[in-house]
Amino acid sequence: MLVSDFHFDLPDELIAQEPLADRDGSRMLHLERTGGRYSDRMFRDFPELLRPGDLVVFNNTRVFPARLYGRRQGAQPVSPHNPAAHNFLHGRIEVLLTRQLSTEPNDWECLVRPGRKIGVGERLFFGEQDELQAEVLARREFGERRIRFQPVFQSEDDFFAALDRIGHVPLPPYIARPDSSRDRERYQTVYAQPRGSVAAPTAGLHFTSKVLDRIQERGIETAEITLHVGLGTFQPVRVERVEDHKIHCEPYSVSAQAADAINQALRVSRRVIAVGTTTVRTLEHAFRRGAGTILAGASAADLFVYPGFEFGVVKAVLTNFHLPRSTLLMLVSAFSGRENVLRAYEHAVSERYRFYSYGDCMFID
DSSP states (O other): OBGGGGOOOOOGGGBOOSOOSSGGGOEEEEEOTTTOOEEEEEGGGGGGGOOTTOEEEEEOOEEOOOEEEEEETTSOOOOTTOGGGOOSSTTEEEEEEEEEEETTTTEEEEEEESTTTOOTTOEEEESTTOOEEEEEEEEOSTTEEEEEEESOOSSHHHHHHHHHHHOBOOOOTTSOSOOOHHHHHHSSOTTOOSEEESSOOGGGGGOOHHHHHHHHHTTOEEEEEEEOOOGGGTOOOOSSBGGGOOOOOEEEEEOHHHHHHHHHHHHTTOOEEEESHHHHHHHHHHHHHTTSSOOOEEEEEOOOOOTTOOOSSOSEEEEEOOOTTOHHHHHHHHHHOHHHHHHHHHHHHHTTOOBSTTSOEEEEO
């Protein structure tokens, strides 16, 4: 299967650069897997599309300010309040934290820019007062590094408090503007809890407390899992054949309460609805890990879902529109059929839907 089979043309002006004023004001394309029929709706209609007995599962991960602007040794400090003035001249750097490897010492995987110039052993400094410092421990492909932070903080909360002060919201690269204070609230679901993600589970960005209340009022059961979105979200597919791509692991956890709810739904063939592709990957990985039942506990999802995959849990998906040739588009195509999805995307383009993280959404059932 070729990666080029998942290409579509998208005008740049349809890539949403700003969130809507109202979270639940997005449009929603409703796609039926059987027959490939689609209809134009509003996200506010979502509760009415749910059926008695449905179980809706959310990913409750919280995004943290994972993008750091800094300098190499000998360069001038970078103001954390003016990323627009940042450039890569005179030793300036950008670091995107993607996964914490250990807490003592405080080691991280990250992406760095400029990737070619930053070598092993180099020291990096962040903040106007050099509040954070890091040493490059290892160099990997495509700008990836392993770094170790200093100083040693009294607690992990102290380290993340420093990130809150000097870090920036890790907006995706197709949002062509600096992050703002508004993004700290809007690039986060209203039900976010444990921190750990470097990208939002964007299908969840549409929900408001009112929409969640309407779901509850209709007697629809809900559950939450946690998958921390990591490097896989940012890595393009660099191979020609889909089967040759290797996906990064992302840590997740499923509580005993959530596992019980999902397993009960599966036992009586109730519909399990995943909010977002991260929830899909978590549920399907946990199902395979448990040999046909959802296991509670922590693990890491390295599941690459593309056409031919057999779903054991998920019966419907709420998802945003995804990048061409991306693993997320392949996952959605596995669920609904590539032809159905690309036809629906063509309709979305012609109807001027807003695409990607701050864009509109699809409900596939």
